[in-house]
Amino acid sequence: MKIWAKRAPKMACAAATCSVAVVVLSACGIGGDDDSGAAGAARHFAAAMERQDAGGAAGFTTAPGQAGEALTQTLQAMNAEHVDVDVVKPVEYSDGTASFSLKTTWRWAKDRSFETTSSGTARHLSTGWKLTWEPSIIYPGLPYGGQLREIRTDATPAPTVRSKSGKTFMYLQPVNEIILDPNRTKDVNQSARALARTLAPIAPLVTTQVISQKLAESQGKPIKAVTLRDPDMEVMTSNPDTVPGVSVRKAGMLVMADRRLSSPLEPGITNYWQAIRDATAGWQVQMVGPGIKPRKLAGEQGPPGPSVDTTIDQNLQLTLGDAAVEVGQPATIMALDAGSGAILGMAQNSYAVERGINANSTHPVGSTLNPVLGEVDRTATATQQSTDAIMDRLGLGVQFTVPGASAPTADQPGVTTVDFRPGDLNASMMNMGALGVALARSSMGQMSSVPPFVIKGAPTSVVGGKLGELDAATTAPILQAMAVTAKTGDASDLTGAPGLRALVGTNGPQGPGWFLGLQGGKVIVIYCEGDKSGTAALQVAQKYFRIK
Template sequence: MFSGVDDGRARRGWVPRAAIAVTAVGACCAALTSCSSEPAAAAAVINDFASAVSQQNIQHAASLTTAPGQASTELTETMDGMHASNVEAKVLRTVGYSDGTAGFTLKTTYHWNTGGEGDETGTAKRREFVVETQGTARELSTGWRVQWEPAIIYPGLRPGGRINEIRTDARPAPRVLSRRNQPFMVMQPINEVVIDTSRTENIGRTVAAVARVIAPMAPQVTSDVILKKISSSPGEPVVAVALRDPDMKVLAGDPAKIRGVTVRRTERLVMTDRQLSSPLEEGLSNYWQAIRDATAGWQIVVQQPGEAPNRLDGHQGPAARNITTTVDPKVQRAVGIAAIEVAQPTTVLALDARTGGILGMARNQAATDRGINIDGEYTTGSSLAAVFDAVTAYAKAHNIGTDEVLDRLGLGVAFTVPGASSPQRNGLGVERIDYRPGEVRASMLNVGALGVALGRAVAGEKSAAAPYIVSGQVTKIEGGRLGSLDGDLVRPILDAMATTVRRGDASDLTDAKGLRALVGTNGPDGPGWFLGIIDNKVIVVYTEGQRSGTAALQAMQKYLKVR
């Protein structure tokens, strides 16, 4: 009887007695013979088993074996470990023996469809792994069944063994570089402090202990913050905080010794300067991850109990190139200090006034809690009144629609900025309405693009430019087109900005030589905006809450002092 397990005898010329019998009758080569009592029934069960494997119907496949429980467990582990797009199991040959058994050869092909026809690494976009195994079926009182052995999955596989498809990533990992080609974000070892509520009887005591231990490095991660995370993911382990290796040395204790807490080692893309924090980090991390995904490799490994994994197949292309951005760490630090200067929700965005490159973005904790982001749409109130007056007058004088004029300035379009803005965004920049305060909505990207258009006009440029953050990546513009910057369109706006600084709401700002600005609110409860052009930079401040216009000026004043 063939068991499918190579015990070495076949390599030494040993031939199973059943095989000799098959040769003697001369009729058991490629199809089931009449050597056994019910060969057709055996073939039917074997083919049914192969069909169930192809359909990944584990329970049915297991029910056709002599050990359904063991077969179900090991087939499930195989399918979970290989996570193929589809599986094709085919019976190549079946041979019946006079002792009431039947041997068969099973060819199993695992397919992965990853889309496209290929990439720069040479990794095939459609790939497969093929394995041939030997198995046996026997006739029991309940009918024919496949004799279950793990070797049906892979030759020589033992109980407790498994085959897996695993991802591989080329080294070194790409770095995210600043505009000066210095590392801005790099992959580093990270320690995640994980709380598992199912492993502690007193969650309040556990959370308090964790907050106390991590306080020297993460004082903002209080018990209330951790409990909020836990309540948002009931029953799931929660990462209370992620710390770098040097951070672990200054904690007030070992978090792993707290009941219900483990410290999980991983790697993560982080800012090289631990003092910097930015909402841009998420978008850049997502872009970096997409690059890693596109250049990822793969391996098929067999893991036998008590042995190191053994590579069976795989491919790994070269490492991805570093990602160059427009971020300026010095500007990022300045906008970060400006944002935390204000108690109410405050977000500050800085762009290059000539190119539209995003130099930095920051928000305080209150703005983070509110979920304020770079492409969310917020009411502009009176802050852009001078812009809307100029747009209306220009459109009337030139007999064109105000929509087209808004688009030219970057206000009437939607931007998708690779590495910065969310691809799930649904809205378009400014709503197409009559420009009544409290009704117009725009994103920080829209207001930033307006500032860039005006900054380019000051520098003598004749057209607007879309914001961007990754060098070489083009920003997608929807809902209209950017356009020319006619003098009779931008001049009234620039004049209003100069007036605002000389004797208007921004006249009290100091260290503001050369500043042009617009500032305003949407009533006493906000929100408030500040749009400024200074030092060849566009600064956009967005605040919420009462006296938000004053808060926006406060943040801008801090930026001017620390820039």
């Protein structure tokens, strides 16, 4: 903090009168380290502002209550990393008043800054010099009840997410978040029941029990009961706002263009899309106040980011969704292109959603990979290679980070999420998919493994080992065993799947159960949980082959 003041000559500070008895106020430039004068009060105010101490700054004004509220609002809304305040040209007058200017610089990350110059006055009271409180001390023209705020801006139009064919798969749309705050209702149970009745026409699964469970888990904090699109709001016969404790919050959300579709890939794709939005985001400082339109004071906004091109096949995604709901237990199904490793779609039923199953979560494979592990051991012995290296090349021993498919977690947010290294016969659907692609490529004479991917141009990270050249001496017996399983083994009852090669297995009566199939240029991975999950996986597979 600096104080800039011109020190006036002593004679200039003497009171002057004229013969016509006109009194002229004398002015004296002030400065130095004297804390008892107007400059001292301004300096203390400025120092408190630099500390972002609204209450401390307000204490040096004539209206601490009003000033404290206004300064708090602006400091919080500006949310600056640093605030620099310089006192400029403080001048005291002989009538016990003074004037001054403040040069304030607000600073944020990425070298963003906003500089203002405001003016104010001070009065000498019985308690000392105080700054006459006016909102214009913060910024010229700021009205009572107004504030400055720094906000994020996003380039328009927002990027869309496109499918394999180039059609819009997901896009940004206004949504309505239905919020229930237990602290704003006298009877939270009654509010939960009333909200469930209101939502029933459009969201029948959001029952009183579901809402009550969310409230119990929130420990007294507001909960988001459901998110609805604008057309959904018109279906309801009553307004959620009328329920005590309920409010409707407008927001924007990346949603499926085809409302029939849903996928566990949505969080990963949204995370990737949001990273683009964040990279192209701008900023703006605004002056806002009662009854006035927000006024832009400063800011920058660059061009919009590119759309996200994916490998998703929308028609296949719909098929996968219909197959996943074939069974009444957790079921997840993923399809990949057998030649490239491109993820064509992934779907799951509501039971799997409740279990939080995703492409990266690892699960016991039980007997599913016995033909694979047997050939890996045989090859390792015959060629004096390590089993780990062979497993890695098959996609089973490595860790994948697949932009657009790796779901954010609390420990590893965003696209940094990776699969856990499968050990003790555990694997993720991503590992199983990579294995299937490696075997399919081998059957086509392409003797190398490739990582799965879903965002075109966004490479998958592979750590913990290396993919690479495949050995026909290993893959051919595995493919033969898969063909036998499809013809005379556990998958022999499946119909509508000519040329099928399959691995089928469970981890005991309680599961989980797996199905890995190569058919029609695609790799199909199915994971089910619960009793008879191996049978459930075959049921899902049969539904897929029947409707594909």
